[in-house]
Amino acid sequence: MTMPNFVIAPSILSADFTRLGAEITTCEQGGADWIHVDIMDGHFVPNMTIGPLVVEACRRATRLPLDVHLMIEQPERYLEAFAAAGSNRLTVHVETCPHLHRTLQQIQALGLKAGVTLNPGTPAIMLKEILPLVDLVLVMTVNPGFGAQAFLPETLAKVNEIRQMLAAIHSPAWLEIDGGVSEKTLPALLAAGANAFVAGNAVFKHPDGPAAGIAVLKQILAGRDL
Ligand code: DX5
Numbered sequence: 001m002t003m004p005n006f007v008i009a010p011s012i013l014s015a016d017f018t019r020l021g022a023e024i025t026t027c028e029q030g031g032a033d034w035i036h037v038d039i040m041d042g043h044f045v046p047n048m049t050i051g052p053l054v055v056e057a058c059r060r061a062t063r064l065p066l067d068v069h070l071m072i073e074q075p076e077r078y079l080e081a082f083a084a085a086g087s088n089r090l091t092v093h094v095e096t097c098p099h100l101h102r103t104l105q106q107i108q109a110l111g112l113k114a115g116v117t118l119n120p121g122t123p124a125i126m127l128k129e130i131l132p133l134v135d136l137v138l139v140m141t142v143n144p145g146f147g148a149q150a151f152l153p154e155t156l157a158k159v160n161e162i163r164q165m166l167a168a169i170h171s172p173a174w175l176e177i178d179g180g181v182s183e184k185t186l187p188a189l190l191a192a193g194a195n196a197f198v199a200g201n202a203v204f205k206h207p208d209g210p211a212a213g214i215a216v217l218k219q220i221l222a223g224r225d226l
């Protein structure tokens with residue numbers, strides 16, 4: 001299987017959880033590249049969602065990579081559980097990891113891709129020392145905790161800045177965006193250098209269903225994926 005140049009990762013946060021398996025299947029058949037899974041603890045973010053049990057159910061529903069975003073305090077306590085549940089990528093927040101370097105190494109030692117993410121209020125410079133280590137940088141373009149929030153345009157400059165930081169060290173890491181991705185915001189995000197896109201509302205709340213939502217975003221990527 002060849003690696004795509006650009007990735008769409010539907011966030012199941014906006015899915016119908018009474019039929020989660022079917023929603024994931026629809027995404028897979030609709031051309032999704034990864035499935036994004038949002039883990040929230042009610043402490044680091046004001047919302048609570050799911051844990052390893054549901055990740056394990058997602059694992060049984062799809063062969064797509066599970067892109068797991070840990071919005072939890074002390075994520076190092078749960079890395080093994082999320083790995084055992086079948087995650088492929090684990091992304092932790094700079095703001096929750098006093099020993100970020102070690103936490104990223106722990107993720108990679110479990111055989112997973114390691115991602116790092118930062119809130120809209122956290123500057124790109126916080127990534128500088130660990131950038132050579134990471135497989136993915138996730139830029140939060142909303143404040144984490146909820147789906148369907150408005151994209152924060154002031155985060156675009158940071159996307160651009162991180163693209164330049166990655167280029168300077170010749171890093172092949174993905175530059176992923178999370179929050180308010182839509183057909184309206186995608187072109188500017190592409191221009192800023194992002195190449196992986198989480199989309200909750202734009203996929204699952206599309207009036208013609210998730211496959212149509214993915215198709216709209218993929219069409220915008222198609223011009224670039226040459
Ligand atoms: C927000 C989550 C996102 C969320 C994005 O805290 O990390 O993954 O599902 O949802 P949309 O695409 O609706 O902004």
Ligand code: ZN
Pocket residue numbers: 011036037038069178198
């Ligand atoms: Zn997320």
